[in-house]
Amino acid sequence: MASPRGIRAGLGARPGLLRGLLIGLILLATAGGLTWQFNTGARDIQRELGALDANSALRTAFDTQKDALRVSLLPAGEDPKVVFRGYLASATRVGSAGRELRARAGDAGLSPLAAQQLSAITAWEGFVDMVREGMTPGSEPTRRVLGRVRALAEVPSARFTEANDRLARTLTRQVDARRSAQTRGISLQLLLGALAIVLALVLCGRLARAIQHQQLERLAEEAAVQAAFTRGLQVAADEQEVHGMLERAISLRTGATTVEVVDAPTAEEALKAPSGCMAIRGGQPFTREKAGGVVVRCERCELSGNARSLCTPFLVGGAVVGAVRADFADASAGDGRSTIEELVRQAGPVVANLRLLSTAETEASTDQLTGLTNRRAFDDESARLLAHAQQHHAPISVVAIDLDELKAINDRGGHAAGDRALRHTADTLVSHTRAVDLVARRGGDEFCILLPGTDRAAALVVAEKLRVALAEAQTPLSVSASFGVASFPEDGRSLGELIGHADRALYAAKRAGRDRVADAGAGAGAGPSVDSAGDDNVVELISSGD
Template identity: 40%
Template sequence: MLDQETGLRGYNLNGLDEFLRPYQQGRADFGQALNDSRSAMEGDRNGQALLAEQAQISDEWRQLASVAVTQARLRDTVHADATGARQRKAVMDRFRIANTDYQRLIDERRESREAGLAWLSAGVVFALAVFFALLGAVVLRRQRQARRAARRREAAYVARQHDLGTGLQVARSEEEAHEVLSRHLELSVPGSDAAVLTRNNSENRLLLATEVPDDSPLTDRVADVEPRACLAVRLASRRHEGDAAAPSVLRCEVCGGLEGRADCSPLIVGGEVIGAALLRHPDPLSERQDRAVEESVAQAAPVLANLRNLALAESRAATDGLTGLPNRRSFEETLKRMAAQAGRTKTPLSALALDLDHFKSVNDTHGHEVGDEVLAAMGALLADLVRASDFAARIGGEEFVVLAPDTARDGAVALAETIRAAVREVAVPGVAQVTVSIGVASLPEDASTPSGLLRAADRLLYAAKERGRDRVEANLPVGESEPQPRITS
C-alpha cells in the first residue's frame, strides 16, 4: 500500500509514467501478500476479519487512486490532488489503523509462539537436565556399587591372605604347611589343582610334598627327578606352561605338556630356591588370581624354610649323628609316650636292651674309625629289621634299645633272636666277628613303669653278658618254679 501511495503521489506531482511503476507493482504485490496472509491466518477468525477489512479499505483506496490517475492524465491535476488527496489520506489512515491491528495480532501470535517455544525449550532443557541428572545418579550409583564390590573383593582377598598367614604360623610341621599352601592356592583359583614340590635334605632330588590324585601325571614325572628338571627352580623365576598366546622355546620336564595351563612359582628364601608351588588351571588367571598366587608363594616361602630348619634342628637334636638312629633324649620321650599308650589300651609293651660284645677291644685293636663303622652297621641293621611301629635308638656308646609296642614277651624274644642272628652276619672289614647281647623285658609282666621297664631290660642284658654274651635273656613266664632269667643261644 505504501508503494502504491508513493508511486501515485509522484505521478500526480510530475505526470511521468515511470512513477506509475511502483504504483502498479505495489498493486500486484498487495494481492500476493493478501493471499499469503490469508493462508497464514487460515482457521484464525480474528486474523481473517482483519485481512478482509484491509482488503475492503484497499479496494476503496484503489478506486480513488484510479480516479486520480485518470484525472492526472486529463491534466486536471490541481482539482484532483486537492480533493482526491484528502479522500485517499482518510482511506489510507483507516488502512493504517486496520493494518496496525493486524500487525498487533501477528505480534501476539508471534509472542505466543515464542512463549510456547520458550516453554518448550525450557521443558526440553528441564527434561534433559532431569535425564542427565538421573543418568548421573545411575552412573554414580554404579560407581559406588563398583567401589563397594571392589572393597568387598579386596576385603575377602585380605581375609583369605590373613587366613593363609594364620594357617602357616600355626602349622606344626613343614608337611602341614605344604598342605595349607596347596589348599589356599586351590581356593584362590577355583577349579584348579595345586601341588608343592620340595628338595630332599641332600637337595639332589625334587619331591612331591603334597598329596595328588592317584592318576595324576605328576607322580611319574617327579619320581627320581633332579631339581633342575623344573624350570621355575632352575631359573628361580615364575613360569607359565600351556599358554598358546605366549609359547616358549623352553619346556619344563615337570609341568610341560600337561593338560590345560600350568603356573609354577619358585619358593625363594634368601636367594635360595627351596622348592616350587605348581598350580594347574583350565582358564587364564585373572589379575586378582595372579596377584594371589604371587603373594601367597612369597608369603609362604620363609615360613616353609623356617619349619624345615626347625625340623632339621629337632632331628639333629634327637638323632645320633653316627648311626642315624634316635638318641637317648628321643628314646626317653618315646618310652613315656608308648608306655602311656600301652596303659590306656591295655596292650603289652616290650623293650630290648642291646649291647655289642667286646666293643672296647674293637676300638683298642682296630681304632675308633673301625669301631664307628661297627656302630653305623648296627644302626643300619636295626633300622631295617624293626617294624614301622617299633622304635630303635642308640642310647650311648655301644648300647642300643628297641621298643616293640603291642608285643608280648614271647614275640619280643623272637625279635631279639632275629636281631642277634642278623648281627652275627654283619661284616666289617678288619673285624672277625660282631655279636650282641640282648635283655628283653615287657610291660606289665616285668615292670609297671617306663623306667622300671628299662631297668628290667638292663638287668637281663647284664645277665646275658655274665653268662657268656651273644645271647638273649628274658624272665620266665609267671607261674614257673623260680622266676629267673631264661637263657637262649
C-alpha cells in the first residue's frame, strides 16, 4: 500500500492529475443527475401526455358516435338493427377509448375526471338504448323518437364535454408544470455541476500550492543537509568522521531507518572468507526486497530485517573499500538510489585524501625499519603528554635504551643481522609495555619509552622487565641493552631535561658493565641498577652517597 508521503509526492509531481480526476468525477455525477432528472421527468410527462391523448381519442370517438346517431335518422322504414349499425360500431370504439382513458388517467392520478366522462357517456348511451330497444321495423315514429332521444341525451353529452375539457386542461397544466420543473432541475444540476467544478479547481489549486510548498520545504531541507554535508567533508578529521556524516546525510535525505557504512575486508581476510555484502563482493549496487522471491541473498541485508535494503559500493580511487547499506521500513518508499550514489561519490575523494594524509602522516611519524614512532613524532607526542602531566600533577617517566654491542652483531652477521636485532628489540619493547606507553626509535641503536602515569619506582620495574625480556629471548641473536630512567618532576620539568638525565643514567649503566638499568635520580654519573649477574629483584646502588 502506498504511503501518504508517496501519494503526496505523486500528486505534487503531476498536479493536473488530481484536478482532472476531480473534474471528471464531477462531470460524471452531473451527467448521472441530469440523466435521472430527465428520465424521471420524461416518464411523468409521457404518462400525462398519454392520458391527454387518450382523453382526446375518447372525445373523438364520442363525437363520431353522436354523428353516427344523426346519420341513422336519414333512412326510414328499415330494421332498427340496420339503422343503428354505424352507431353500434362507434359505441365499440368509444368503449375501447374509455378503457384506455381510465387506465391512463389512473396512472396520472386523475381517475375522477375520467370517471365523470365515462359516466356521462354511459348515461347518454342509456337514453339511446332505451328507445332503440322499443322500436320495431318500419315504424314511422322512428325519426321523432330518435330526435327526442337526442334532445334528452344532450344533458349527459354536455356533462361529458365539460369533464373532457376539464381533464384536458388539467393534464395540459400538469405537463407544462412538469416540463418547467424538469427545466429547472436540469438548470440546477448544471449550475451545481459548474459550482462543483469551480470549487474543485479552487481546492486543487490550494492543494497544489500546499504540496508545492511542502516540496519546496523538502528541497530546502535537502539543500541544507547537502550544504552541511559539504562543509563537514571539508573539515573532516578522519575517515570515521566522514562515515558518520555520510550515514546521517543519507538518513535525512532518503528517510532510511538505518544507514551503515560497511568496510571491505583486507586482501588477506577476503582470501580466508569473502565479504557477506554483495555490493562489496560484486562492486555493483544491490537491492533486497522482503516481499517476493529472492534469487541472490546478501548476509548483511538479511540481518537488517527491514522491508527493503539498498547497498551501494563505496569506491575510493576506483577500488571498492566498503559499501553503504540503507534500510527502509516501507517497501514503497522512494528509491533513493541516486541520492545515495551522489552522496557516496561526494564522500569518496574526501576519504581518499584522508587516507593519503593518514598514510603520509604515518610514514612521517614511523620508523621504517622497526615500525615504531620515530624521533620527530616522539618529541611532539611526548611534549603533549608531558604538558598534560604538568597540568594534572601526574607522574611521568622516560626510559632511554641503547643496545649493547650492536656493532659486533653487524660485524658477525652483516647489516641484515643488525636490522633483525633492531626489529627484535622493537617487538620486545612493544609487547612488554602498555598501549598508552609511547615506544620510539630515536636513531641507530637508541630507543626511548615515555611512560605516562608512572613514577620512578614503577618505571625502574618496567625497565628491568624489558632488560630481562631482551636478555632471555630465545632467538639466534644474543641481544642485550642498557637502560636509563628519569622521572618528572624530580629529574626535570621539560622533555629535554628528562631525556638528558635518562641519557646520562644510560651512559652510567654502560660504564657499569652494560645490560643493566640505571636511575638518573641516584646521583650524577651513576644510578641504581640491577646487575645481570645477581638476583633480578635486587637493586644495587652504585652511588657511594646512597
